[in-house]
Amino acid sequence: MxxxxxxxxxxxxxxxxxxxxxxxxxxxxxxxxxxxxxxxxxxxxxxxxxxxxxxxxxxxxxxxxxxxxxxxxxxxxxxxxxxxxxxxxxxxxxxxxxxxxxxxxxxxxQGEELAVKLTHQKTRCERCNRLLPEPDSSCPACVQRAAIFRRILSYLGPYRFQAVSVIGGSLLIAAINTFATPKLTEGITDKVLGPRSGLSLGEGSVQLGLYVGGMLLALLLGAFLQWYKNYNASFLSANIAKDLRASIYRALEHLQLSFFDKRQMGAIISRVTQDTDRVWGFLVDGVPYLLSGTLTLVGGLVSGLLLSWKLTLAILLPVPLVAVLMSLIWKPMASKYHKVGQKWGRLHTQLNESLNGIRVVKAFVREDGEWDKFRSRNSELAQSGLIADRWWFRSETFVTVLVGLAPLINWGFGGYLVLHSELTLGKLMAMQILLWQVYGPLQWFGQVNQWFSRAMAGAERVFEVIDSQSETYDKPGAVALETVEGEIRFENVRFGYDKSNPVLKGIDLTVKPGELIGLVGRSGAGKSTTVNLLCRFYEADGGCVRLDGIDLRDIELSSLRRHIGIVLQEPFLFNGTIAENIAYGKPEASFEEIIEAARAACAHEFIVQKPDAYDTNVGEKGGKLSGGEKQRISIARAILHNPKILILDEATSSVDVETEKKIQQAIGNLTAGRTTFAIAHRLSTLRNADRLVVIDKGRIAELGTHAELMEKQGIFYNLVETQNQTSKALAETI
Incomplete structure (x- = not known):
């Protein structure tokens, strides 16, 4: 600028x-x-x-x-x-x-406070100006792969013995193939079978037996080392995969909710599964092969130079061309496999949405539409994989041609040296074996490059999650609250999910301990946002929220949330029994406590009518229960948590009128002595609130009891009248 x-x-x-x-x-x-x-x-x-x-x-x-x-x-x-x-x-x-x-x-x-985005999502790389795969993501072309590689290797740290065993086994196998086998082949050819050996039949038979025995010993030793290496590699494979998945899952648990607001769940799941597999696959297979291949290459070169430096240098003529080719395909390969990872994320997202919304799909007869979208995502994945693989195979073809020149050089120039008595036949045969010790790793380094490209692309996506900013759980000097009174104060609180478009524009509110506050307002006014800030799901952009006079940011997050119970508008149950879901916030609760909480939430009656009662499995997301049943179990979960502060976000929106009356009675008993924030769809359910807070356009527009606000005939009065007229019109239609 x-x-x-x-x-x-x-x-x-x-x-x-x-x-x-x-x-x-x-x-x-x-x-x-x-x-x-x-x-x-x-x-x-x-x-x-x-x-x-x-x-x-x-x-x-x-x-x-x-x-x-x-x-x-x-x-x-x-x-x-x-x-x-x-x-x-x-x-x-x-x-x-x-x-x-x-x-x-x-x-x-317009006289408002300036609140705009000072930072913006990056869509292009600041270094090379390429479009980024995702906003604010790393650039595949400019990422520091050496640093990522060192970080990947750090996952071998807890398993040093197994890692050393795998690497050591690979190196010993390479040493046997590089030094023992060619030397024994040379000995058999020149000292036993060659016309100049000068051995009698008996002596030749003994020497031949010794050389063949040496080969057999090398074979058995190599087989044992291969088994030992694979035995430890399987241990590394299982544990590194476990550690990678644990690292990214632990990071996901502690990330701010804003991270999930900006990303699709299927793409996140792809990072936990697909990308971690690529990283551990390279660690377990690629790294040992890279080391053993390097030793094989170096050992082959040394042995070859000792046998015949002229023939070795001739054989190495295609090597610079192979090296140049590999350097040219390195970055394009990484970029293409990075795109494959993105396509996997899109496919997982589509699959996740379709299966989670299968009832909606069937209700609107959209099976064919969802199939078309899945087929499109699947085709995109296949096409990106095809492009990446074809790029690799095209490059591999050139490498194969270059590598294929080496045997021709060996037989042509080596045969010339043998005919002119500058090289023995045994050494030529040994050079033929060493030829593959040199070119084999060079050719397979291309495969390692492919593994490496895939692993780097996966690692970038994994580490992006791990390095994302987490919630501030333990601010230096943060206090842990053993008990709370329940006084809540919002002091000029401002907040916006999009900082340039604030939802709350200066909320000032003091709630006394034990007070029942009803939050009222039009959709999008900021009711749920207000309680989200109380739970510290998000941090206020300005002002502060205080609990018993202490800024929430100065309280340990786990300590704060232990004193808050919340019933969300959309109840979520985990796949398990009813008892396990009720006791989710208090796993050590006794069965009697679980029943007591269920009774308070008017859930005990329908629970005991089920064949397995409290041992009934609710299914994924509580799919085996009705909406009202799920809501009452979620209320029981909050009751058992026994919080000092209770948040009811549309807690009765999924129940019928009769059940709502029971829950309202239970909530009336429950809220005694607790500071409660209630957001209700039906405004009539807030009649018993101590005060109603009407939020409009990000500010508190009205404050008072139900009767006071109705008498005022302001925003709340209009909302109630509109709702009554809507209900009346709906009843007449039915």
């Missing part, structure tokens, strides 16, 4: 708040730099040389917006006198940033 002169940007009378650049010249519609500055009392536009072009006082601005254009956007101001003023134009590359600037201009023009 360019900036104007220091004097202009540091105007003490009108301080600079925000600056953004546009990349089009609105007169020529060609690339040209414009800088838009938002000051405390004005908006200014400069050209690339820092010359001031336009100044608009904020007091004259009514609104600001970006008008979409083909391939870009235009920032426009609407003045209070009705004039439409185009400021700058930009390409789609920076249009999101200019849109945020427009939002900031409008916020200040």
């Amino acid at each position: 360019s900036s104007p002169s220091e004097a202009d940007s540091t105007d003490n009378d009108d301080p600079l708040l925000l600056s953004e650049w546009a990349d089009l010249d609105e007169e020529t519609h060609r690339f040209g730099e414009r800088v838009v500055q938002l000051h405390q009392r004005s908006v200014r536009v400069y050209d690339g040389a820092g010359v001031l072009l336009v100044t608009v006082p904020l007091a004259d601005i009514k609104s600001a917006r970006t008008e979409p254009l083909v391939g870009g956007a235009r920032l426009e101001l609407t003045l209070k006198n009705g004039t439409l003023l185009p400021l700058v134009e930009c390409t789609a590359r920076v249009s999101a940033r200019v849109s945020e600037l427009a939002r900031g201009i409008e916020q200040l023009a």
Whole structure:
């Protein structure tokens, strides 16, 4: 971004708040730099040389917006006198940033606090300007693979003995193949079978037996080492896979909810399964082969030079070409396998959504539509895999041709040396064996490159999750609360899932211990967001929430949540028994406590009517129970948790009227002595609340008892009347 002169940007009378650049010249519609500055009392536009072009006082601005254009956007101001003023134009590359600037201009023009995104998702690599596979992800072409490789190797740390056994076994096998077998072959050819051996029949038979016995011993030793290596490799395979899955799952558990808000669940599951498999596969198979192959290559070269340096150098002529080819395909291979990982994530997402929503699919007869989407994702995966594999096989073909030149050189030039008595036949045969000790690893290093490319792509995605910012569980100096009174204070709390579009714009509220607060408002007003901040599912952007006078950020997160019980609008049960689900928050609870909680939630009666009563399996997500049954079990779970603060987020939305009355009675007994926040779909259920808090447009618009707000005939009154009229019209229709 360019900036104007220091004097202009540091105007003490009108301080600079925000600056953004546009990349089009609105007169020529060609690339040209414009800088838009938002000051405390004005908006200014400069050209690339820092010359001031336009100044608009904020007091004259009514609104600001970006008008979409083909391939870009235009920032426009609407003045209070009705004039439409185009400021700058930009390409789609920076249009999101200019849109945020427009939002900031409008916020200040309307007297609101400035709340815009100061950071934006990266869609291109800052180093090479390539499009990133996912916003804010790493660039496959620029990632530091050496650092990732070292990090992958760290997973071998807890299993050093097994790792050394696998690597040591591979190296010993390579040593046998490189030194013992060629030397024994040379001895048999020159000292026993050769015409110049000078041995009698008996002596030759004995010598032949000794050499063959040596070969047999080498074979048995190699077989034992192979078994020993594979035995330890299987141990490494199981445990490294376990550790990788544990690391990413543990990281996922502690990530902020905002991480899951931005990603599809199927893609996350793909990282736990598909990507971890690639990493441990390379550790267990690729790393040992890389080491043994390197030793085999070096040993083969040394042995060859000792046998015949002329023939060895001749055989090595194709090696530089193989090395150049491998270096050329390295980065393209990594990029292509990274795309394969993305396609796996999309396929998992589609599969996850289709199966979880199978009832909706069948209800709307959308089996064919879901099949088309799955087929499309599956075809994309197959195509990306095909492209990557064909790229590899094409490269492998060239490597095979180059490697195939080595035997021709060996027999041609080596035979010439034998005919001219510069090399014995035994040494030529030994060189033929050593030939594959040199070119075998070179050829298979391409396979290791493929493993490595897959592993690096998978590791990048795995470590992206592990390195993501987790919830702040233990802030330095955070306190653990053994008991709480239950006083809650919201002090000028501001929050937005999108920071430039705040949901809460300054909430001030004090809740006394044991008070029942009903949160009311239109959909999207911020009711659920308010209780989410109380649970610290998200951190407030401004202001603070206090429990018994202590900022929630200064309380250990686990300690805070132990004192909060919550019943969500959409009840979620785990695949297990009813008793296990009720006791989820208190696993050590006795059976009597579980029954008592179920009675309080009006759930005991329907539970005992089931064949297995409390041992009834609820199925995945509680699929074997009705919506009302699931809701009552989730209420029982919160009751058994015995919290000092209770949150009921549409807790009775999934039950019929008769059951709702029972639950309301149970909740009435339950809330005694507890600070309770209740969000209800049917406003009539909040009649018994001590106070109702009406949230509108991110602020508290009304506060009082049910009777007081009805008498006021404001927002709450209108909501109740609208709901009553809707219910009446629906009843007449039925």
